[in-house]
């Protein structure tokens with residue numbers, strides 16, 4: 001295949017554009033829907049600390065490696081790695097990284113778009129005033145009724161899928177940059193307003209205590225694995241999304257600073273979401289361990305009670321839908337570019353194929369909340385299984401392979417040229433993290449959590 005060195009997909013207009021797009025990918029349902037409920041299920045404070053450590057010591061070094069691959073390869077994830085392997089005289093087997101990523105993207109998108117559908121439905125309910133003055137019991141009942149209706153879930157999932165397909169058919173750059181520039185700051189402002197509300201009306205002291213006070217006695221390897229998986233998920237790592245965005249980076253831009261900014265913004269949004277949600281959960285008597293419905297129940301109670309909640313809540317859900325879109329675009333994009341470059345199809349066809357696959361698989365997730373809720377695989381519903389396989393296995397696996405490949409097998413000159421880490425100390429820190437700390441930590445956590453006793457720390 002002919003290698004086009006000027007990236008067939010164009011370039012970002014500036015470094016800021018890349019930061020915005022990468023943040024658009026990172027900030028999404030993972031921060032606002034998933035982070036609070038899995039932190040709630042896993043005991044709060046200690047989970048949050050482990051999560052932050054994973055972002056710092058595993059997430060950021062791997063993020064640098066991933067963006068490097070895209071910036072140097074400038075093609076779809078599989079072809080980028082093949083190109084680099086050819087230049088570096090490495091085996092073409094490393095292209096497996098690209099395959100894992102493309103697969104993970106479609107698997108995640110399949111349930112991501114179902115949950116994004118919930119967000120749309122709740123936005124509509126809030127707009128129509130259905131949730132005004134609802135109490136905690138009413139919100140819980142409303143959610144249970146909502147997810148037990150497969151047709152309704154399917155309708156919203158379909159709407160979200162179609163919109164995603166339409167948006168990506170038109171090319172990623174047009175639209176994405178401007179949408180993210182305007183909507184991300186707005187989401188941040190609304191989130192801060194929600195935190196202020198929750199500090200006044202919720203049980204702020206106990207909410208913060210739950211989120212920040214670490215009780216390490218509750219922590220198991222499974223918890224560490226979930227925190228690590230969440231770091232990969234939330235930072236959009238290990239599946240080629242940032243590789244694709246890196247491939248639109250122009251030559252001159254330095255990667256490390258950019259990655260630290262993206263990771264910080266992402267973590268900030270997750271922590272703010274926790275600060276907004278937990279105090280309300282406690283004051284309204286809802287359970288922390290409610291699972292995927294947590295924010296939908298909590299937010300309905302909050303928006304239902306606050307002055308101007310109808311307008312504010314509607315705006316909030318609209319912005320959350322946009323955040324989900326910008327993330328879903330990056331979930332589907334690796335597969336789309338791969339189809340376009342490999343099979344020479346048009347972008348529209350590629351988007352329809354990739355989106356159609358995710359849509360079809362999404363039906364499995366929908367059914368797992370109602371008709372098929374009793375069907376278990378390793379004690380998990382279909383949705384839980386998909387989430388487990390992608391967040392806790394495929395993304396970390398993709399991540400370590402990326403880290404090992406870049407830090408051990410690529411020539412230092414090329415890394416220096418692309419990464420442009422100026423300070424010698426920072427360079428050393430990156431090498432140690434990417435070569436040793438990140439891979440060992442990921443393998444260690446996975447082996448332990450997957451039940452293999454390697455007899456350390458016992």
Ligand code: PFF
Pocket residue numbers: 025026027028029030031105108232233234235236237239240241242327328330331
């Ligand atoms: N980071 C997104 C979120 O937190 O919602 C989800 C995601 C997007 C995961 C892109 C992985 C990815 F490649």
